[in-house]
Amino acid sequence: MSLSFGREYLAIPGPSVIPDKVRQAMHQPSPNIYEGPFAETIHSVKMDLKTIAGTSGDVALYATNGHGVWDAALGNIAARDEKVLVLATGQFALHWAELAKSQGVNVQILDFGNRATIDTHKVRSSLKGDKGHKIKAVLAPHVDTATSIRNDIAALRCVLDELGHPAILCADIIASLGCDLVELDEWGVDVAVAACQKGLMTPAGIGVLFFNKKADEARGALGQVNAHWDWRTRAMSDQIYPSFFGTPPTQQVFGLRAALDMLLFDEGLDMALRRHEVLAKAVWAAIDMWSHPDGLRMTAADPTTRSHAVTSVEAVNGGGIRLQRWVKEHLGLTLGRGLGMAGIADPECENFFRIGHMGHVNGHMILGVIGAIDAGLKALDIPHESGALTAATSLIADFTNSRVLAST
Numbered sequence: 348m349s350l351s352f353g354r355e356y357l358a359i360p361g362p363s364v365i366p367d368k369v370r371q372a373m374h375q376p377s378p379n380i381y382e383g384p385f386a387e388t389i390h391s392v393k394m395d396l397k398t399i400a401g402t403s404g405d406v407a408l409y410a411t412n413g414h415g416v417w418d419a420a421l422g423n424i425a426a427r428d429e430k431v432l433v434l435a436t437g438q439f440a441l442h443w444a445e446l447a448k449s450q451g452v453n454v455q456i457l458d459f460g461n462r463a464t465i466d467t468h469k470v471r472s473s474l475k476g477d478k479g480h481k482i483k484a485v486l487a488p489h490v491d492t493a494t495s496i497r498n499d500i501a502a503l504r505c506v507l508d509e510l511g512h513p514a515i516l517c518a519d520i521i522a523s524l525g526c527d528l529v530e531l532d533e534w535g536v537d538v539a540v541a542a543c544q545k546g547l548m549t550p551a552g553i554g555v556l557f558f559n560k561k562a563d564e565a566r567g568a569l570g571q572v573n574a575h576w577d578w579r580t581r582a583m584s585d586q587i588y589p590s591f592f593g594t595p596p597t598q599q600v601f602g603l604r605a606a607l608d609m610l611l612f613d614e615g616l617d618m619a620l621r622r623h624e625v626l627a628k629a630v631w632a633a634i635d636m637w638s639h640p641d642g643l644r645m646t647a648a649d650p651t652t653r654s655h656a657v658t659s660v661e662a663v664n665g666g667g668i669r670l671q672r673w674v675k676e677h678l679g680l681t682l683g684r685g686l687g688m689a690g691i692a693d694p695e696c697e698n699f700f701r702i703g704h705m706g707h708v709n710g711h712m713i714l715g716v717i718g719a720i721d722a723g724l725k726a727l728d729i730p731h732e733s734g735a736l737t738a739a740t741s742l743i744a745d746f747t748n749s750r751v752l753a754s755t
């Protein structure tokens with residue numbers, strides 16, 4: 348007998364849960380894309396994306412996924428044979444590096460592994476060694492979704508400024524936007540890439556590229572930019588057609604508009620970020636309680652280095668894959684699989700799993716996930732300590748009490 352009948356829950360770190368309001372907003376006829384109110388919808392989406400990302404710079408939209416917007420960023424910042432420095436704390440930056448190589452860009456990688464954040468000392472010495480300022484851009488993930496490591500992007504700006512290095516600072520905020528605090532201008536980020544299928548709660552298909560004046564000046568100095576990726580056409584036009592360099596993904600835009608309304612106006616960005624923080628901490632509290640040398644432990648040991656969007660967990664002896672299978676088969680819950688964590692001994696990432704807690708996720712969903720994992724650990728006889736649910740529910744109760752107190 349299985350207990351999985353009922354509404355299934357996809358707790359992977361993107362695509363995330365799509366709110367009914369977003370799905371309903373998408374369920375409407377195509378608008379006129381040559382004139383009329385749809386131009387205003389696109390404009391308002393761009394403005395609100397800038398608010399969430401904390402920037403007064405420009406924004407270009409693409410009918411694409413995260414890989415596409417990685418490509419778009421590269422196309423505007425580095426020509427063939429020019430050099431970029433990629434800082435990796437998980438597989439996503441490494442994939443970005445591969446994409447750059449495939450465009451003939453000269454790539455230097457500093458790989459900090461799967462458990463640590465970017466080491467700014469190492470970045471400083473690499474940039475110091477770049478006497479001729481050959482490095483055009485520094486590419487870094489704010490959050491790597493594979494490891495759940497969150498990097499301090501502002502610290503990279505400090506290193507560049509301290510050395511007087513002119514490289515463009517380019518951040519991947521695909522996993523973090525809408526979940527972790529993002530302050531592009533305050534952090535001194537020149538270019539940032541985002542996508543709509545995680546914290547922005549919309550089906551994949553809209554890539555977002557933020558860029559500032561400095562980045563645009565550097566883009567002006569590039570010999571040739573692929574017209575399709577060129578951020579200028581898209582960002583500078585008020586017209587609907589050029590703003591997506593062709594037919595816009597109209598229903599996606601309606602969906603994203605509804606998601607932004609939910610985030611900014613129904614809930615409020617501050618509260619949404621706080622919700623992500625509390626739910627992430629409930630997950631961590633549970634994992635801390637379960638932790639056992641022969642069972643599971645957090646991938647990112649230091650809580651200050653963890654994202655509020657996703658949590659990567661190590662579960663040894665194949666515990667990761669066994670748990671994923673058990674909760675799916677018995678309880679209808681899909682957890683994220685380990686990604687790019689494999690050493691030679693773990694080619695299938697069997698020793699890892701990930702919990703997505705990004706976007707349209709609330710307390711009962713997260714407590715359900717924690718309860719499901721707890722049941723799986725028991726059923727599979729995976730060594731673990733008890734008390735995880737108590738730890739998570741106490742944390743949530745304390746949070747609601749402190750809010751009640753604060754508001755009285």
Ligand SMILES: Cc1ncc(COP(=O)(O)O)c(C=O)c1O
Nearest residue numbers: 412413414439490491492521522
């Ligand atoms: C941090 C990060 N960057 C880039 C990507 C690639 O995005 P996509 O799968 O939409 O191409 C992902 C996907 O999960 C991601 O998490």
